[in-house]
Amino acid sequence: MGKPTRFKQKKKHYVLPEPGTTPGFVYIDANSLTPKISLYSFNTDDFKVVELANLKNISEKTADKSTFYWVDIRGLNSAEMFTVFSDELKIHKLVLEDITRTYHRPKFEEYEGYNFAISRMLNIAEDGGLDNEQVSFIQTKNVLYTFQENYEDCLDAVRKRLKDGKGNIRISGTGYLMYALMDMIVDSYFSILSKWSEDLDAIEDKLLARPDRSVMYETQMLKRNLISLRRVIWPERDKMNDILRTESDLITDQTKMFIKDAYDHCIQLMDMLESMKEIASTNIDMYLSIISNRMNEIMKVLTIISSIFIPLTFIAGIYGMNFAKQDPVTGKIMPGNMPELYQEHGYEYTLFVMALIAVVQIIFFWRKGWFK
Known part of the structure; x- marks a missing residue:
């Protein structure tokens, strides 16, 4: 068993709107990345990828009703891009605000002619911290727009499926594509929990072999990361439930069958997470008990030595x-x-x-x- 990860709690500082700010204000962070835009067009027989410099005339580029489109946007530093969404695509300004304010919990909302959803993409950083990135979705009848803060993601498996044309992903519409991306994000949580489970095992082995103060610190940091993950999984489960209950024509009954599976994954993640939190709490309690017992043993030895020397000291004193x-x-x-x-x-x-x-x-x- 290898050494557990040296956990560091990564705190991401979000710029919150000033009290009284007009609702629907699109905030462009000066530190955000320049957008990289990829346009995927696909149907049963065809698949193409085009890199776009901007979104001008995007309606014309996605006008073919016999083809489905995925507009993959990574990087949010472009006020012009959001102007296109507001003026050309008639996306509500509250939706655009939620996309640029990247601190929202997972959710699903219905609007006239499109659906809006948010997921949280999590990755374990090199220093052991937890990177927490917002992924936003705007789904229309034949186009899915996705927005990410960073260039790196965990969605390459979905891109490969689109390219290979395997399964239902090319023929089931944008609702199924949005499900596939969300399911990929949810599945990445299993990898994170699996890594942390190994770390918990390593900490427990260390605890039983030769405990020191690092056991408590590492366990406590892991527990904090578990709590952060819980704040993502819980609303993710509610979001899947909202999609299952929606009456939107953009989400087909066939897609809802797959959403049920993603919902079950969320329930399974919650069970795993709660079990790991309990194990982490137990490890901390066990460490404190071991330290307490060790102190009791030391006090016992000192008491025996004192008990032996008390009468001897008494005689010497007399x-x-x-x-x-x-x-x-x-x-x-x-x-x-x-x-x-x-x-x-x-x-x-x-x-x-x-x-x-x-x-x-x-x-x-x-x-x-x-x-x-």
């Missing part, structure tokens, strides 16, 4: 008072003082008695089982 029976200067006898002070071999006798007391105590403690 004979260290030097109250002689006879004054060595005047020769006067002082009744009640220590007659043993000038006893022959008194030193040896005292050491023998002290050793005997110590041996008797050790035998007594051993029979009581204190040395086990």
Whole structure:
């Protein structure tokens, strides 16, 4: 079993709108990436990919009703692009605001002529933190628009399926394509939980072998990451449920059958996550118990040592008072003082008695089982 990941809690700082800001304000972050736009066109017999510089006249490029289109947009730093969505495609400004404000929870909303959805794409970063990226969807009858903050993603498997033309992905419409992308994102959560499960096992092995303070810190950071994942999976499950219950014509009954499977995956993820949270909490409690028991063992040893030396110290203290029976200067006898002070071999006798007391105590403690 390898070493567990050194977890670092990555905190992403979002720019929140000022109180009183007009609803529907499209915010362009200065640090966002320049858009890379790919236009995928496909049907039963054909598949094409075109890289676009911008979205001007996108309605004309996606006008063929016998073909389905996927407009894959990665990077959001373009006010002109959102103007096209607002003016040419008549997308509501509240939707555009939700796309550019990339801190929203997963959700599904119906609008006239299109559907809007949000998912959260998660990845484990190189430093062990959790990258949390928003992926937005605008679904029309024959076009699916997706928006991502970064260039990297986990959706290449869907692109390959489109290229290969296997299964229903080319013939089942934009609703099925949106499901396939969402399902790919949900499936990536299983990979994350699998990695964290291995880390939990490594931490538990370390806990049983030779626990130190790093066990508690690593477990606590992993637990925090599990809580962050829970905040994604819970609304993701609700979103799938909303899609199942929608009456939108853009989501076919066939697609809803597959959405049920994605919904089941969300339930399974919730069960796995709760189990791992419980294991993480148990590991922390076990670590504290082990440390407490170790402290008790140390205190037990110190108590035994103290118990052995207390009577010896008492004897040494008594004979260290030097109250002689006879004054060595005047020769006067002082009744009640220590007659043993000038006893022959008194030193040896005292050491023998002290050793005997110590041996008797050790035998007594051993029979009581204190040395086990």
